[in-house]
Amino acid sequence: MRAWPAPDVPTLTVTGPEVALHDTATGQLVPVVPEDGHARLYVCGITPYDATHMGHAATYVGFDLLNRAWRNAGHAVTYAQNVTDVDDPLLERAAKVGIDWVELAERETELFRQDMTALRVLPPAHYTGAVESIPLVIGLIERLRAAGAVYQVEDDLYFSVAADPTFGEESNYPRELMLEIFPERGGDPDRPGKKDPLDCVLWRAERPGEPSWPSPFGPGRPGWHIECSAISLEHLGTAFDVQGGGSDLVFPHHEMCAGHTQVATGERFAKVYAHAGMVAYDGEKMSKSKGNLVFVSALRNSDIDPMAIRLTLLRHHYRSDWEWTDAELFDSVDTLAQWRKALALGSGAPAGPVIEDVLEVLAADLDAPAAVELIQGWVDATLGVDGLADNTDHDAAGRIAAVLDAALGLSL
Secondary structure: OOOOOOOOOOOOOOOOOOOEEEEOOOOEEEEOOOOOOEEEEEEOOOOOOOOOEHHHHHHHHHHHHHHHHHHHOOOEEEEEEEEOOOOHHHHHHHHHHOOOHHHHHHHHHHHHHHHHHHOOOOOOOEEEEOOOOHHHHHHHHHHHHHOOOEEEEOOEEEEOHHHOOOOOOOOOOOHHHHHHHHHHHOOOOOOOOOOOOOOEEEEEEOOOOOOOEOOOOOOEEEOHHHHHHHHHHHHHOOOEEEEEEEHHHHHHHHHHHHHHHHHHHOOOOEEEEEEEOOEEEOOEEOOOOOOOOOEHHHHHHOOOOHHHHHHHHHOOOOOOOEEOOHHHHHHHHHHHHHHHHHHOOOOEOOOHHHHHHHHHHHHEOOOHHHHHHHHHHHHHHHHOOOOOOOOOEOOHHHHHHHHHHHHHOOOO
């Protein structure tokens, strides 16, 4: 599958510090320094049955900061992301609106590409749809069968969570909470014939009116979790540096992904699990089921500067839960106008310390709000300078503009 075009990103003259992230599994801030200097990142992608909303955008902008921080620290990055272009929500949405599911998936995936391009999110090197990953999924299921971790319920195949002795260590959720969340996030704990209520579907046998593909297990389609396991294993291998996504993926999705890979390979799935917070609107988590969505494309089509959208996202720490407001967006529009005014001067307050501090706070768990405040401090100092004082930095604007783009993804 085609990703979106990569933006031109300036190369900084200073090297950023090594990155540390909050690891969901341990609850600690841990270094994420690639052992061979080559970082590997997987971020779970969209199910393309509707347009990109701010919850999506916050997640992908958040992990874009990680991608950039690694690069500014001198590391190459291999980034992989999936698209769940066949799944129950997509099929249900297509049937509801009377459109072919393939057409709906292609349309919404293209809109997502346009939104990511506008927000200057660095594209993944490997952008893989669930449909095109089916050969990989089949191969991984066969490995799990060989490990004795697969059983059949009617014509469907299930993964036995008991096969993974580390099951639960990613989320650290008690079993009672797992059982509560599981049905809310695609699970079927009450299905008769299952060995454990938390076991998840690996291969869903063909149903009337649903798409299916041939396999050694009979016609059908992949379960949700096995898709990301197979794609990440193919493109990143085992024990890759960071598995990322929204906090609603902590369980069951990331727990199951880890279990699949670890049982099949005997090796660790990911070194660190990082999760972005949820974005609310009108007092509730932004979600398609609630209909309280603010779409990136709708704002773009209303002539809102995409950089104002990105700045609004950056003003909140990637791990925080927060609420989107139009007032904050328009404040970002005004802020960018002030920043552009300062950058247009060419000269300004000394840039060197600001650049170093920006890189430092971003390396410390991607603290974008602190970076934004540092830039604002430089802008305030620059606009307060009369003429060329002794402490004026004559090429400050160009250097600040470069760090804004390279580190924060803001092209002004």
